[in-house]
Amino acid sequence: MPPVIELDRLVVRLGGRTILDGLTGTLSGRAIGLLGPNGAGKSTLINALLGFHPAASGAVRVFGADVREAKALRRLIGYMPENDAFISHMTGVRFVRYMAELAGLPSEAALERAHEAFFYVGLGEARYRKLGTYSLGMKQLAKLAQAIAHGPRLLLLDEPTNGLDPPARQRMIRLIREIRDAGQMHILISSHLLRDVEETCEEVVILKQGRIAAHCDLESERRSNRKFVELETVGAATSFTDAVQGLGAECAFYPNGHGIARVKVVLPDEVEMRALFRLAAEHDVQIRRMNYRRDSLEDIFLAAMKEEGGVRGRP
C-alpha cells in the first residue's frame, strides 16, 4: 500500500518567494499533524496537495498518485479550509449536498450523506438554517461536514479549531479523534496549536521557513522511556546545570527572575533520580517542584525551532 503522502524535494514558489524549499519525506500515519509557526508553509503545503499551487520543482504524491493528476485525486480528498468557506444564502444541508454532488455523488445519495454528515458533526437541528446565520463554531462544523460527506480517504484540516471557544474546540477535537479511530480515512491536520495536534495526531511534521524541521512519530516518542524531568528551582545557576550535564543528562535552563528557574532534564537510563537531589544539595539549590514528563510535543517543537538546518527525527 503506498504511503499517504510522499514529498520528493518539493519546491513551491509564490510571488517570486520560495515558500516550500525542498521538502522530502513520507507520511503514512492515520492522523498526521502539520505544525509550524505562522508563515512556515503549512497552508501552502496543503494547497500544494490539492494542486492549487504547482510545484516549481520536485513532486508531491498522494496515495502514490502525482498531484498534477489533481482531478482524479481530489475525489479521494476532503478539505476543510482555514478561512470562511460557505455560501451564505444556502441552508446547511443544501450546501453540503451541493458539495457532495460536485464530488460525484448522485443527487439522492448526496442528500442522504448531507443529512448524515450534519448529524455526525452535531448540527442536525440547524441543518435547515441558512449558513449565513451560523455562529463561528457552527460554520467550522459545517465545513467539516462538507469535507467528509463524500467519503474521502484523506481529510485535510487547515486550522480546524481556529476561533473556537473551549467547548467548541473540545467538540471539534473529539470529532477528529472519532474520525481517526473509525479508521476509514487518513487525516492531515495543519495547526499552530501544539495541543490540538498532540491530542489528535500520531505522526508530526514540523515546518520552519519552508523546510521540514522535525518529523517524528509521536507514539514512538511517547513510548520511548526517556526520563524527562522538569524542576522548578530557587538558586540554580549554570554551575548546577553543568553538574547535571556531567551526569550525561541533557539539560535546559530557563531563568524566570528572582532566582527562580525552570530546569528541564533528560536523564540517561542508568542515572537515578536521587543524583539530582544530591547535586542540588551540593550546589545549594532548592527544588520547589518536580514533574516527571515524557518528551512532549512542545519540547520537540521547541527543539525543532532552535535547530538550524537538519531534520530531527525521521529522515
Place this chain on the structure above:
Amino acid sequence: MAVHKRAYRPYEGPLTSERWRFLVLPRYGLLELFESRLLTVFTVLCFVPFLIEASAIYIAYSPAARALLDISSAGDFVRKPDFFFATLTLQGGLAFLLTAWVAPVLVSPDLVNGALPLYLSRPFTRAEYVLGKATVLLTLLSAITWLPGLVLFALEAGLADGWGAQNIRIAAAVFAGSAVWILVLTLLGLALSAWIRWRIVATGALAGVFFMGAAFGEMWREVLHEPWGRLANLYYLVGLVWRSLFGMFARRSMAQEMFNDGPGRDLPTWAAWAGLAAAAGLSMWLLDRRLRGREVVS
C-alpha cells in the same frame, strides 16, 4: 435512512459522470434564481413580445382571423427579414436586462465567503466551474432569444408554403446572432460578478459598460466625424453583426433607421466581430485572473 446514527461510514455507491458534472451548477443556480417571484414574473414577461409576434404571423396568414378582427390587409411585413431582425433586437434588449439581474449573483456569492476553494478541491476544474455558471445564463438567455425566434420562423414556414426553404438564412441569422449576443453577455456578466462583490454595483457596472460605452461611441462619432469610437458601443457592434447575418446592408434597412446610421458612418463588419471578440476575450481574462483556488499576492 439512518440519519440519526452518529457514526461515520464511507461512501461506496456509484458516482456520476465526470463529463456532465458541471450541470450540477446550473441545476442549483436555476432553482435558486426562480425562488425569486420577481425574476419569475420578469422571465414570463420576456415571452410577451413573442406571443404578440406569433399572433401577428398567424393573423397575417389566416383570412378568418383577419375577418374576425376586421383587418382588410395584413401586408407582408411578417415575411421580411426586418420582422425577425426587430424580434431579435427586442429580445436581445430583454436578454441584456435579464443578464443584469441574474449575472451578479452567480459568481460573487462563491467568492465573498471563500467557497471557491471548496469547488476546486473536488474533482472539478476552473473551466467546468465557468461552464457550469455560464450554463445558467446560456439557458435563460437562449429561452428568450433564439428559441422563440426559431419557433416564429417555424410557425411562418408552416403557414406559408415554400417560405421556409427560401428564407433559411433568417433562421441561421436568428440562431447565430443570438449566440453571439448571449456569449458576450454571459462572459461579461460572469466577469463582473467575479470582480464586484455587491449585486447592485455589479448590475450598475454592466449597465455602465453598455450605456457609457454607447454614449462614448456616439459622442466620438459626432465630434470627430469618424466611426471608430463606436467600438466601445457593444450594442451597436452586435447590431452591426446582426445586420450582416440578416444580409441587410444592400438597402437602407429598418436596422439602419433604428441605429440612425448614414452612409460611411458605420464600422466595417469585421471590426464589429473583432470588437465583440475582444470584449469576450477580456472577460475571459478577467475570469481567469479571479477564479483561482488560492489567491497569490506577489
